Amino acid sequence: MVLGFATALLLWAPVTVSVPILLTEAVVLVVGMGVMLVANGALLRWGLAPLERLTRLMTTVDLLRPGQRLPISGGGEVPELIRTFNAMLDRLENERATSSARVLLAQEAERRRIAQELHDEVGQSMTAILLVLGRAADDAEEPLRDELHQAQEITRESLDEVRRLVRRLRPGVLDDLGLISALSSLTHDFATHTGLRVVRRFDADLPVLDHETELVLYRVAQESLTNAARHADAERLEVGLAHADAAVTLTVADDGRGIEAAHEGAGIRGMRERALLIGAALDITSAPGAGTRIRLTAPLPRK
Known part of the structure; x- marks a missing residue:
């Protein structure tokens, strides 16, 4: 287009070239050539800008963060390419x-x-062992009785640990008493086991949620607490559950050292996958030395 415009301008303009060429004519030709190159470069950059945006999106797109799309405008092959790429992202997500x-x-x-x-x-096997140890200790003489009592205490502690693992693997209280009771039990066990201070802020008028949503909220809270205990070096955590704007929001915040967004581990990616399961939005805000806040906003199920 620029070349055609320049050719038409030369045909219509009263411009002549002498032989040998004069200095003023050479200056006009050089300036004209420079203007044509600059205009051509600007038009080319404008035309390729959508491709540059498409390339950046291709290198940064993350299927665990859905909704990343490029706007489509104009006609031609480039908008059609963007439209095809957006459709591919829809299918992949x-x-x-x-x-x-x-x-x-x-x-x-x-x-x-x-x-x-x-x-x-x-x-059940460990419970039976406890009973056998108890009967043996009653009939034994010292110092064997003390040793049997020690073995009984170790077995009892191991049984408590097994029961704790069972609760982590299958939160029965979630099925029996609901989400708030399950989160209260989870945070109480966490505080007891780690020695960290946990503050609970649960709304009392939460709507009825389906089992899948409750399970995702519970698992995200569980993983958030585990990450805080392992990596945050925190002293205090706050766990909140609130209802507003046709959604339930779970918040887990700590006062630890924070994390870098570029170093999200398997735990956080697992939380993002669980959020996708119910169409929830997971937002993580953190800065070195400023703690971490994990917010999961789950939409209420449609009636």
């Missing part, structure tokens, strides 16, 4: 959500199976 749902449901089923076996097999 749907496929990722479907496959993640299958994996997470299978994971929950496996957790229930392991928890059942721990409860029925290991738990």
Whole structure:
């Protein structure tokens, strides 16, 4: 287009070139050539700008953060390419959500199976061992009696640990008493086990949630507490559950050292996959030395 405009200008303009060429004519030709190159470069950059945005999105897109799309405008091949790429992201996000749902449901089923076996097999066996040790200690003489009492105490502590693992694998209180009771039990056990201070802020008028949403909220809270205990070096945590604007929001905040967004581990990516399972939004804000806040906003199920 620039070349055609320059050719038409030369044809219509009263410009001549002498032989040999004069200095003023050379200056006009050089300036004209420079203007044509600058205009051509600007037009080329403007035309390729959508491709540059598409390239940046291709290198940064993350299926665990859905909704990243490029606007489509104009006509020609570039908008059609962007439209095709956006359609491909739609398909990939749907496929990722479907496959993640299958994996997470299978994971929950496996957790229930392991928890059942721990409860029925290991738990009952250790309970029987406690009874045998108790009877043996009653009939034994010193110092054997003290040793049997020590073995009994170790077995009792191991049984308590097995029961704690069973509760982590299968939160029965979630099925029996609901989400608030399950989170209260989770945070109480966490504070007892780690020695960290946990502040609970739960709304009393939470709406009825389906089991899948409650399970995702519980698992995200569980993983958030685990990450804080392992990596945050925190002293205080706050766990909140609130209802507003047709959604339920879970918040877990600590006063630890914070994390870098570029170093999200498997735990956080697992939380993002669980959020996709129910169409929730997971927002993580953190800065070095300023703690971490994890916010999961789950939409209420449609009636």
